[in-house]
Structure formats: C-alpha cells, structure tokens
Amino acid sequence: MKKEVRVEDAIGMRLAHDLTRIVPGVFKGRAFTKGHILREEDIPELLKIGKEHIYVLELGADELHEDDAALRMAAVLGGEHMTFEDPHEGKVVLKSAIQGLLKVDIECLTRINSIDEIAVVSRKNNTVLEPGDKICGLRAIPLTVGAEKVEAVEKIAREMNVFTVKPFRALRVGVVTTGSEVLKGRIQDKFGPVVRAKLEKFGSRVIEQKIVGDAVDDIRAAIEAFHAEGADMVLCTGGMSVDPDDRTPGAIKAAATHVVSYGMPVLPGSMMMLAYREGMPIFGLPGCVIFDEFTSFDMLLPRVLAGETVTRQEIAELGHGGLL
Numbered sequence: 222m223k224k225e226v227r228v229e230d231a232i233g234m235r236l237a238h239d240l241t242r243i244v245p246g247v248f249k250g251r252a253f254t255k256g257h258i259l260r261e262e263d264i265p266e267l268l269k270i271g272k273e274h275i276y277v278l279e280l281g282a283d284e285l286h287e288d289d290a291a292l293r294m295a296a297v298l299g300g301e302h303m304t305f306e307d308p309h310e311g312k313v314v315l316k317s318a319i320q321g322l323l324k325v326d327i328e329c330l331t332r333i334n335s336i337d338e339i340a341v342v343s344r345k346n347n348t349v350l351e352p353g354d355k356i357c358g359l360r361a362i363p364l365t366v367g368a369e370k371v372e373a374v375e376k377i378a379r380e381m382n383v384f385t386v387k388p389f390r391a392l393r394v395g396v397v398t399t400g401s402e403v404l405k406g407r408i409q410d411k412f413g414p415v416v417r418a419k420l421e422k423f424g425s426r427v428i429e430q431k432i433v434g435d436a437v438d439d440i441r442a443a444i445e446a447f448h449a450e451g452a453d454m455v456l457c458t459g460g461m462s463v464d465p466d467d468r469t470p471g472a473i474k475a476a477a478t479h480v481v482s483y484g485m486p487v488l489p490g491s492m493m494m495l496a497y498r499e500g501m502p503i504f505g506l507p508g509c510v511i512f513d514e515f516t517s518f519d520m521l522l523p524r525v526l527a528g529e530t531v532t533r534q535e536i537a538e539l540g541h542g543g544l545l
C-alpha cells in the first residue's frame with residue numbers, strides 16, 4: 222500500500238525509493254537514496270526536484286519493492302562471467318566480467334518483456350563485450366510490483382539462459398595472401414598488419430603468412446598445408462571478386478569440405494566467403510577489409526573465435542542491418 226505525505230510533514234520518515242535529479246547536459250542521477258531519513262534541510266532540495274509529496278510504503282505480502290524486484294531478476298538473469306551491483310533508482314545493470322561474445326535468447330527476452338510492468342533492456346545479440354561493458358539494464362516499471370510477475374521472469378530465466386557471455390578462444394591462424402602484385406613485389410602487402418591487429422584484439426595470433434600468386438593450385442596447397450600443420454583457421458586475402466585473376470573462391474572451394482557461403486548480404490564485405498575444411502574455418506577476405514574499418518569479417522570473426530559454427534541461414538539474416 223502507498224500513502225502520500227506532504228514533504229513538510231515527512232521529517233523523520235524514511236524514503237521508500239531513490240529520488241532522481243536531472244539537470245539537462247549536466248547531471249542525471251540519484252539525489253536521495255532509498256531509506257534516507259528526511260531532515261528539515263532536505264525540504265528545499267526536494268521541492269527543487271519537484272517533490273511536494275513522498276510515498277510512505279507498506280508492502281503487501283504479494284508485493285515487491287522495485288529494488289528487490291530488480292535484484293531478484295538480476296540474480297536469475299545473471300550467470301557465468303557476469304556481474305551486477307546494487308540497484309540505482311530501481312534499476313540493476315548486468316555487466317560482463319570478461320571480453321566475450323554476448324548471446325541473447327531473443328525469444329525468451331521477448332517473453333519476459335511481454336510480462337506487464339517488467340523491462341529487461343539488452344545489447345544486441347552477438348555484440349562483442351569488453352570487461353565492464355553493459356549487457357542489460359532491468360527493472361520493474363512501477364515502484365511496487367506483484368511478486369507473481371517477478372516469479373514469471375524467474376521461471377523463464379531458469380528454463381533457459383537468456384544471456385550468455387562466451388569467452389574467445391586463442392586460435393593459431395594461417396594467412397594466405399593472393400595476388401601477383403604482392404607476390405611480385407609491385408605493391409607492399411597491407412593485409413598482414415590488418416588481420417594481425419584484428420586477431421590480436423581477441424587474443425588470437427597469426428602463425429605464418431604465405432604469399433602465393435593467383436594460381437588456384439598454389440592457393441589451395443597453401444590452405445591445405447596450414448590445415449596439415451594444425452592451424453585452427455585460415456584467412457585468404459584478396460582475389461575475391463569477378464576479375465579473371467580472382468581465383469580465391471575456387472581455391473577455397475577446392476580445399477573445403479563444406480562451403481557455407483560465397484557472398485553475403487553485408488556492405489562492405491559482400492564478396493566474403495566462409496567455408497570449413499574438416500571443422501577448420503576458412504575465410505576468403507575481399508579487398509575492402511584493408512580499406513574499411515568494419516566489414517562482414519568483423520561481424521563473423523568474433524563468432525568463430527567464440528567457437529560458433531555459422532550457418533547459411535544466419536548469413537542470410539545479416540541482410541537486415543547489413544548496410545554498415
């Protein structure tokens with residue numbers, strides 16, 4: 222039960238919830254903390270943030286305070302590699318404790334958010350998280366919420382992990398660089414440094430870069446040699462489009478046991494290829510990877526490093542939002 226009391230009459234009473242001050246461009250946060258015992262000198266401050274009344278709460282047996290609702294939801298939605306702190310203004314934020322890939326069970330999340338007065342607000346599925354990055358903010362909408370709503374959240378979250386943070390594996394990666402202009406020394410290779418930096422960011426490394434020409438057999442042999450040497454992944458660079466010298470897709474196909482896709486609905490990076498040779502991922506990286514900061518490669522690399530096998534269906538789904 223909630224009862225309104227004029228602030229002038231509330232001296233000595235405990236605040237039932239955090240009170241927020243917002244000064245546009247300057248501050249948004251907690252001005253008074255739940256549990257604070259109001260003093261005479263608080264009254265002008267309360268009036269300044271627009272509070273002429275405060276609530277005095279008497280919770281029924283089937284009611285939860287917003288802070289307790291948020292904490293209970295965080296306890297079930299949080300999991301391995303995640304942290305959360307005390308509620309602020311009724312909200313709890315789940316954070317990642319590690320660098321990893323965020324997986325969101327979107328269907329479960331939508332089921333939770335279909336429960337009236339509950340809001341669980343997350344980053345997108347497949348987001349790369351650094352330690353301390355937010356996963357979601359969650360809260361009950363009103364100051365008090367029926368316990369059965371939080372129980373419904375708990376039931377869903379116990380059945381299925383709504384959020385998972387997958388750590389990245391440290392892979393040993395072979396690079397096959399194609400193109401007569403690089404082999405013959407007409408230009409300096411730019412792919413090596415770019416892919417090295419992208420891999421090192423996730424804790425993986427290039428074991429060797431083989432520079433081959435445009436001949437299918439040479440590209441194929443280089444991929445197969447890396448596989449035989451026990452590389453965890455091979456990246457082929459250049460020669461992915463439509464010129465007569467662009468032979469990389471054919472060579473990858475010849476070396477692969479399974480081609481997921483040549484071409485994907487992402488720009489830039491539409492000419493990218495993903496295939497597997499007995500479980501070892503092989504990427505064909507188009508020229509844009511050395512030019513654009515973020516391409517289809519940056520969408521798929523974290524997933525492969527997190528140990529996921531990417532399907533043709535998932536690649537087709539990249540078209541929505543794939544214009545980067």
Ligand SMILES: Nc1nc2c(c(=O)[nH]1)N[C@H]1C(S)=C(S)[C@@H](COP(=O)(O)OP(=O)(O)OC[C@H]3O[C@@H](n4cnc5c(N)ncnc54)[C@H](O)[C@@H]3O)O[C@H]1N2
Pocket residue numbers: 398399400402403408409410411412413458459460461462463464467490491492506507508509510511
């Ligand atoms: N008519 C069409 N043109 C293009 C298409 C297409 O479908 N039809 N696709 C475009 C897209 S999308 C991209 S991306 C590029 C893909 O290019 P490639 O992967 O085939 O790259 P190359 O032709 O081998 O080289 C392009 C460019 O990049 C330089 N390069 C290549 N490798 C290296 C390296 N290791 N270091 C430095 N520079 C490198 C190369 O010399 C060329 O200048 O094609 C579009 N065009």
Ligand code: MOO
Pocket residue numbers: 487488489490491492493507508509
């Ligand atoms: O493979 Mo291209 O990348 O779409 O710019």
